[in-house]
Structure formats: structure tokens, C-alpha cells
Amino acid sequence: MTRPDLTGPFAKYTKPYEAAAVEGLVYAREIESGFFNPDKLPARFDNAPTWTTIMPPPNANGRLHAGHALDGTLKDVIGRYMRMKGHRVLILPGSDHAGFETQVVYEKKLEKEGRTRFGMDRDQLYKEIYDFTIANKDTITGEVKRIGVSADWSRDTFTLDPQVVSGVQDTFVKMFNDELIYRGKRDCNWCSKHQTSLSDVETVSKEFNTPFYTFKLGEFEIGTSRPETKFGDKYIVVHPEDSRYKKWNEGDQFTAEWINGPQTFTIIKDDYIDMEFGTGAMTITPWHSAVDFQIAQRHNLDMVQVIDEYGKLTEVAGALKGLRATTEGRKQVVEILKNKGLILKVNEAYKNVVPVCYKCETPIEPQLRDQWFVSMKPLAEKALAASKNGDISFVSDQFRKVYEYWMSNPIDWNISRQIVWGIPIPAWFKNKGTTEEEFTISKEQPDGEGWVRDADTFDTWFSSGQWPVATLGFSGEDFKKFYPTQLMECGRDLVFKWVPRMVIFGLYLTGKVPFKDIYLHGMVLDPKGQKMSKSKGNVMSPIDLADNFGMDALRMALLVGNTPGNDMSLAEEKVRAYKKFVNKLWNIARFVFENTTEADHDIEKTRSPLTERLFAAKEEIGKHIEDYQLHLASEAMYHYIWHDFADIVIEEIKKTLNNPEADEPTKKTARILLRGMFIEVLKMAHPFIPFVTEEIWVDMGKKELLMVEEW
RNA sequence: GGGCGAUUAGCUCAGUUGGUAGAGCAACUCAUUUACACUGAGAAGGUCGGGGGUUCAAGUCCCUCAUCGCCCACCA
Numbered sequence: 103m104t105r106p107d108l109t110g111p112f113a114k115y116t117k118p119y120e121a122a123a124v125e126g127l128v129y130a131r132e133i134e135s136g137f138f139n140p141d142k143l144p145a146r147f148d149n150a151p152t153w154t155t156i157m158p159p160p161n162a163n164g165r166l167h168a169g170h171a172l173d174g175t176l177k178d179v180i181g182r183y184m185r186m187k188g189h190r191v192l193i194l195p196g197s198d199h200a201g202f203e204t205q206v207v208y209e210k211k212l213e214k215e216g217r218t219r220f221g222m223d224r225d226q227l228y229k230e231i232y233d234f235t236i237a238n239k240d241t242i243t244g245e246v247k248r249i250g251v252s253a254d255w256s257r258d259t260f261t262l263d264p265q266v267v268s269g270v271q272d273t274f275v276k277m278f279n280d281e282l283i284y285r286g287k288r289d290c291n292w293c294s295k296h297q298t299s300l301s302d303v304e305t306v307s308k309e310f311n312t313p314f315y316t317f318k319l320g321e322f323e324i325g326t327s328r329p330e331t332k333f334g335d336k337y338i339v340v341h342p343e344d345s346r347y348k349k350w351n352e353g354d355q356f357t358a359e360w361i362n363g364p365q366t367f368t369i370i371k372d373d374y375i376d377m378e379f380g381t382g383a384m385t386i387t388p389w390h391s392a393v394d395f396q397i398a399q400r401h402n403l404d405m406v407q408v409i410d411e412y413g414k415l416t417e418v419a420g421a422l423k424g425l426r427a428t429t430e431g432r433k434q435v436v437e438i439l440k441n442k443g444l445i446l447k448v449n450e451a452y453k454n455v456v457p458v459c460y461k462c463e464t465p466i467e468p469q470l471r472d473q474w475f476v477s478m479k480p481l482a483e484k485a486l487a488a489s490k491n492g493d494i495s496f497v498s499d500q501f502r503k504v505y506e507y508w509m510s511n512p513i514d515w516n517i518s519r520q521i522v523w524g525i526p527i528p529a530w531f532k533n534k535g536t537t538e539e540e541f542t543i544s545k546e547q548p549d550g551e552g553w554v555r556d557a558d559t560f561d562t563w564f565s566s567g568q569w570p571v572a573t574l575g576f577s578g579e580d581f582k583k584f585y586p587t588q589l590m591e592c593g594r595d596l597v598f599k600w601v602p603r604m605v606i607f608g609l610y611l612t613g614k615v616p617f618k619d620i621y622l623h624g625m626v627l628d629p630k631g632q633k634m635s636k637s638k639g640n641v642m643s644p645i646d647l648a649d650n651f652g653m654d655a656l657r658m659a660l661l662v663g664n665t666p667g668n669d670m671s672l673a674e675e676k677v678r679a680y681k682k683f684v685n686k687l688w689n690i691a692r693f694v695f696e697n698t699t700e701a702d703h704d705i706e707k708t709r710s711p712l713t714e715r716l717f718a719a720k721e722e723i724g725k726h727i728e729d730y731q732l733h734l735a736s737e738a739m740y741h742y743i744w745h746d747f748a749d750i751v752i753e754e755i756k757k758t759l760n761n762p763e764a765d766e767p768t769k770k771t772a773r774i775l776l777r778g779m780f781i782e783v784l785k786m787a788h789p790f791i792p793f794v795t796e797e798i799w800v801d802m803g804k805k806e807l808l809m810v811e812e813w
Numbered sequence: 814g815g816g817c818g819a820u821u822a823g824c825u826c827a828g829u830u831g832g833u834a835g836a837g838c839a840a841c842u843c844a845u846u847u848a849c850a851c852u853g854a855g856a857a858g859g860u861c862g863g864g865g866g867u868u869c870a871a872g873u874c875c876c877u878c879a880u881c882g883c884c885c886a887c888c889a
Contacts (some may be wrong), residue, residue, distance in 0.1 A: 115848085327889080375889085384888090385889085392887050455814095504884075556839085594883095594884095629825085663827060682851040685849075691848085737827075740837090741836080778868095
């Protein structure tokens, strides 16, 4: 057969597909159309139902990583499909000031410059971090756009946008009035390096090899791995039913030689004590241990601060005051007790698991501090019910269990952070830190003299927890139109940090769950299955991969074989394989352009074995997407296009076109069929590989974008 | 200490109500101006981690063991 020359706009089909030359232009064309905005879709969407998902806002302090690319790809595939199926789709993008995280990043930068945040003017520090964040926010936003997410950038939201800040503060005021927030001295996770308290999700457990000492205290034997906290101990706690200590009654006292001389101890009985552990007797240090604090509260005991916020011993330590508690302090206490003959045993092989700051790994020193706490129990009960009764459902059931465990064991949430980078807590004090302390909860400065604003800022999860409500304006038009949303898709690492809080705030603020389905994807690992990290040097930049192989190829590599909730390892060869696939489609287009010029015909009614398989594949793909089984959907699409459309359909058509005995009407029918089927192929591929399909679509002579075609 | 996940072809992984094993990559054989070598055709490759059970039938359900990974954790 004669081969028509491809000229003009078709000349590019004589060469392999060049993603770099196409992607930016396609995305610009899509943005320009306005169709990412559900209010600006073509007329056929006028009375369409909405379909909404809110994007997890990436931290505005770094670069895009492979996890973000997966995140954006998954929701974009579903979003593009739902749009083609006739929904007014809203994918709402944003970015997070990421309070503590960003401050840590900035502190490292300051350190490199030989500076420190301590002693810096608050406003100056805030301004510096603000400028730093805004610059990075633009970088990361540009990188999210490269993924091709069909997000409505006209609704782009930043967690420090004035209406978000204002709404978050309103929530605090409302919760305080509803008695869901209280202020009080409670044990906090204190990081002595970062000089702030942290919530439980901001600490991680780490195992240390610490000697375990057994001391003689009067006639008791007391075990501890933390001798340096023992200065202020005045109580011996035993189990009420422990027969070894029957002769002692609660409140009985005795005096014994201790670190700084004779000390009087009081017997306390509490059934927290594990009789099997050690001697079944312990002393308590309420100021520096959450458990001890609870016991002390139950029995109304004295609490003494032994270690200050810099990790040094206080005046309770007498001569040892000012020593670093866990190092020199511990050493000297042990020395003193040894000299007094009070050490009975030392177990050097003892392994102790202690919480550390998740950023710097400094062991957390529990401290009693006045902070703002959220009473989690009443909130968690409702959020638990939402899962039990099916208002929210998890794509992977394993995460439902984790979520329900968290909601069944709520711990009151400390939302105060002693850092400048964050949303200010709308609280005002008089005589702060004294016994005459007074406070008022208000966004505006209260009337009267002497009010000082609370210097603390909110835990970043306090604002991002309200994200689905905040991005939709808390109330008003968008809120009415799009809330509750359909899908929350984010990394599985957020099952504790973020998801439960969004459900809690959603229910509290609106009475409705913020989303119906929760799709938690696994982590993207390196080719060896190891977690990517800067320190290991195995980070694969999605931007670099897209530069080399095209974003469509990367999207496919992230989708195929990636089951919901399971981690996946990403190798360059996989991306390369899908680059070939994208090129295959490109060459299919070339074949179509070389052989057909006929006007498009609807092949819906042209039933043949070839079209039956096409429509069956399309239906299967659609079903898998609706079931959130994107690994199956993407594979079915790949398989159909390569091994059916290319290998069978085109070969059949080719036979007809090359058959010297076939008459012209027969050939024409074949050409029309080819073109008609190809249009369906482009539609079925579009959600997965939007760039190349949109580009070919234009060359098909289409005026409207493929993204708004009917699936 | 508690929980979750994984274990299937050399590698990375699919396999959704139980019905005689699938894909991609790699390797092997063949094809050289065919829409496409970023290709096509073909062949090869697995006692589905071990053991036990339910069933007419188990990769799939149940029990148990092993190994690896992840998460949670206030025994001083």
C-alpha cells in the first residue's frame, strides 16, 4: 500500500514520542480551558452531581518526592474518570505551612549560618520563615502541576491564608466554649533541644541500652533506669493486694537514708503496680512521668520538678544542681548512692524503650506544663461510630482496624507549641505563670489593661485536621456544594496523624463526616525495597524520572502492580517499560493518521467481535476504577491497548486495507471502524496517561479537550 | 509486650464471592525498510514459605510454625 506522508502537525508522529515537548503545553491548555474548575465545565455538566476530593497539602518546605507523585496520580486517575463519567469534579489543591516541621528545617538553615532562633526577635524570625516558606511553596506547587493533576488551582489554599487562620481560631473558641478544650498542668512530651512540647504522634519510640539499678530504700528495694530523677521522691507505691507489704498501710511513713541525706517516705497503694515486676515496689516522679503523674493525681500527692526545660537538674538536686540530668547527673547520683552502700544490683543488659523527638531523636523529658489540651474522648467516640456504622469506609480493611484502635484509646491532645511558626492561639493572659494567672479566649485583645497574647502557636495538625472544612470555606457556597467530599486519598503514614483528626473535626464542626471513602496508599520504596531517605542517598526524584521518561510513563509505573495500602518499590526499568507503552500508543496514532481521513463515526452500534472486546475492556477498566482497584484498571488498559488493539485490531484492519481484492466501500468501513475504535482507546487511556492522549486528541481534529469527553 | 502486612516464575508484583497458575522486566530462539526495534512472532520458566485441617475441589477459607518488613506501646 502507498504510505501517505505525514506533514504539518502530523510530522511529529514520524518520530518517537517526546514527552518533554508535550506535557507543559497540554497542561497549560487544560488549565486555560477552566475545566479543572467544576463551575466552569461545558453545558452537559450543568446538572451533574459533584465529586470532590481534597488533596493532602504538601509541606511548603521542600521538594516533591515519589510519594507525592503517587498521591497525585491516584486521585487524578479517579478524578479524570469521574469527570468523563459526568461529574462536576473538584480536586482541591493546597499547601501546608507545616509548623514544627518547617521550623525545624529553618532552624537547620540558621545553624548552618551560625545563627540560632533562641534570642531572635519573634517577628523577625516569623518573617524569615514566612519568606522561606512562600518561596518553597511556589516550587512545590509547580512540581505538583507537573504530575498532571487536574486540580482546581483557582481554589488553591494555604494553611496560613487569612480565612483559614481565622476559621481555625474560631474552632478553638467554639471548642473551648463547648468544654472540649481545657488548660492545665499535664505531663507533656518536652523536647529539650527544640524547646517545645510535642503531641504523642510527634514522638517515636527508640530502644536504649540503659543500666537498670536496684537501690535499697529503708527496707524496700527500688528499681529504676533513671536514678537522676530520684531526688524529689517521697512516696513508695505498692499494690494494695501485695502480701509482702501487708504490714504497711496507706499513709504510713518511714525515714531512710537517701541521695542528699535522710528523707521521709510515705506509703501509697495503687493497683497500677505490677506485682510481678521487680520487687513490686516503686517510687514515683510525677513531674517527669505520665504514669507517675496519674498515680499522684489519684492520691493527691506533691509534685516536684527535678529537671528543668533545658534538661538540667533543679535546686532539688542540691549540690548537683545545673548538671545535665541524663549524663553527668545520673553518673553522680549513682556514685553517691554507691558510696552510701545503697546500690544492691546493676543490670547492665537492660533494654529500655523511651520516646524521642521524631525530628532530632532527643529523648523526650516529660514535663508538667500549662498547655491547651483537647479532650479527645467525646470526639473520638463519634469518630469511632462513623467507622462502625459505615459512614466512612476504608479501601483496605487493615486500616479500619488501626483507625478504630486509635479512636478507642484516645489520649488528650496537647495543641500548644512553643514555636513562632504557626497559627497563633487566640488566648490572652494576665499575670501568666503566677498563681493569679487569668486568661480569656478571644481572637481580639480583651478590654482592660495588662492582657498579653499567648505566645504559643497551634500544633500544625490542629489546622490541617480541619482541612476538608477549611478549604471549602467552613460554610458558604463551596461548602454547600462540595461537603462532604467523596474521597480522601493519602499515604498510610497519615492514618494516625491526619485522618482521625479530620474525621473528628468534620463531625464536630459540621455534624457530617468529611469524606466517605478513605484510600490509604503505601509508601514508595527504592528498587531494593528500602525506604527512601536523604541520609541513605536513595531518593528518586519524580521530576527527574519524568524528565527522563515522561510523566505519563511515571504515572503508569506508579499505578500498575501497586495494590491499595501495600508498599511498592520503584525501579527505573519499570518507568522505562511504560515509556515504551506511551510510545506504542503514539505509533498507533501514527497508523491511524496515515490511514484515515474520514470523519468520525459513532461505533457504539457497530457490533463486531473487535468492538465487543473494546467495550468489555472499557467497562472492566471503569469498574476497577470505581472499586479503587487502580492496579487492575491500569493493567487492563495497558493490556487491551497493546495486546488487543495493536496486536489484533490493527493487524485485522491492515489485512483489509492491504487486500487487493477488497473493494473501496469495504476498505472505507474498515477505516471508519479503526478511527472510531481509536477514539474509544484514547478515552480509556486518558485518566491514566493524560498528556499523550490529550495531545493526540487535538491532532484528531477535536475542538474540545479529551478530559471533558463522555467516557 | 500488642497489632498489621508480606512470603507465587531469575527480579518486581497481580490473582475481589474457592473451580486444573498470570503480567511486566530479565534471559532464550526466530523475524530486518512492517504504524512502531521505545518492534513483532515463538518457546522456556512455578510441588503458590513449611506442616496440618475443612471441601468433590484450596494460591484463595481455618489452625499452626518459620522468616522478613511495618506500626503502636506509660513494667517503674
